Amino acid sequence: MRIDRKDGQMPQVTFSPDEPVHIPGRPLFRVVGDEVFILMPDSRVHWLRNATARTLWERLLESGSDGATPRALAEHLARLFTVTADSALPDVLTFLGQLAERQLVARATPSAPTGGGAD
Numbered sequence: 001m002r003i004d005r006k007d008g009q010m011p012q013v014t015f016s017p018d019e020p021v022h023i024p025g026r027p028l029f030r031v032v033g034d035e036v037f038i039l040m041p042d043s044r045v046h047w048l049r050n051a052t053a054r055t056l057w058e059r060l061l062e063s064g065s066d067g068a069t070p071r072a073l074a075e076h077l078a079r080l081f082t083v084t085a086d087s088a089l090p091d092v093l094t095f096l097g098q099l100a101e102r103q104l105v106a107r108a109t110p111s112a113p114t115g116g117g118a119d
Helices: 053-067 070-080 086-102
Strands: 029-030 035-039 047-048
Touching: 029 053, 035 053, 047 053, 053 070, 053 086, 070 086
Parallel strands: none
Antiparallel strands: 029 035, 035 047
16 A cells, blocks of 8 residues: 655655545546556656555545545545554555655645525
8 A cells, every 4th residue: 555655765744644635636547456547747657556555545536625534544444454443544644645745635625514504
């Protein structure tokens, strides 16, 4: 569930477990088996290499602009794979940091409620 950094360092972008993250814009991507290939506007291609990365990418797409929290993503992985949410969370946070460094995810701003106001 990782994107390798050439320098081997941890991601510089970090998220808290309860901070919503989303996929900004509408990137072009293709799912091939358990892999995802993402084409950026500047023609860079990113490759997500396994089922857990694909699962997280798809869940973030489903969450739309409101995003999903890393904790909710870890809980989703725990329902699908042989892992606990607590043990998945650090890996989810690292993975999201790696995606953020590549501008594939960003902090989500919860949408304002509409309607229902008194006149």
